[in-house]
Amino acid sequence: MQNDIEGILVSRDTIREKVIELGKRISKDYEGKDLVLVGVLKGGFVFLADLMRELSIPVDMDLISVSSYGASTKSSGVVRIIKDIDINVANKHVLLVEDIVDTGLTLKYLKELFYTRGPLSVKVCTAFDKPSRRKVEIEVEYCGIEIPDKFVIGYGLDYAGKYRNLPDLCTLSPKVYMKE
16 A cells, blocks of 8 residues: 555644634534535545534534445536435524535535535535636535645545545546556
8 A cells, every 4th residue: 555655645633723723713613503514425534524523513424425436536527316315404594514625516516415405604614625626616615635746545544435534635646547
């Protein structure tokens, strides 16, 4: 596995500091409000777990599973819901918790979907942001760490289902994904 990693892009310590900062902001902004965290699987689960532990307010949470990549390094642009949430979000505030915002297509779709369910608000929190790859305009209210246009793995992000367990955000060696 180490031969597949080009290098560490964002260290686990830097990620941890950003998660603490985001937790404080979200706790302050949603104090006294009914907040539902919706983790976007599979990549967002590591960030969601860390972020939830940094919140000082009561929250509810659920998970949604969507697919737009498959085993590719590029988004297909077609979003499929694999597993929907079970919670009714009507008259509640929804915070979509995502691992990375890349093209923005998935989150645009999810925001529009959730607004049809009658929430008070729908906002986005992401661990990593890659604005250079945007295909649609999407507001990210709680933005973690901006990263360059490199293929990244670790901290929940994968390539073909592997590498999610890496504690740092790493760049994947092109020799691994150029086989596509």
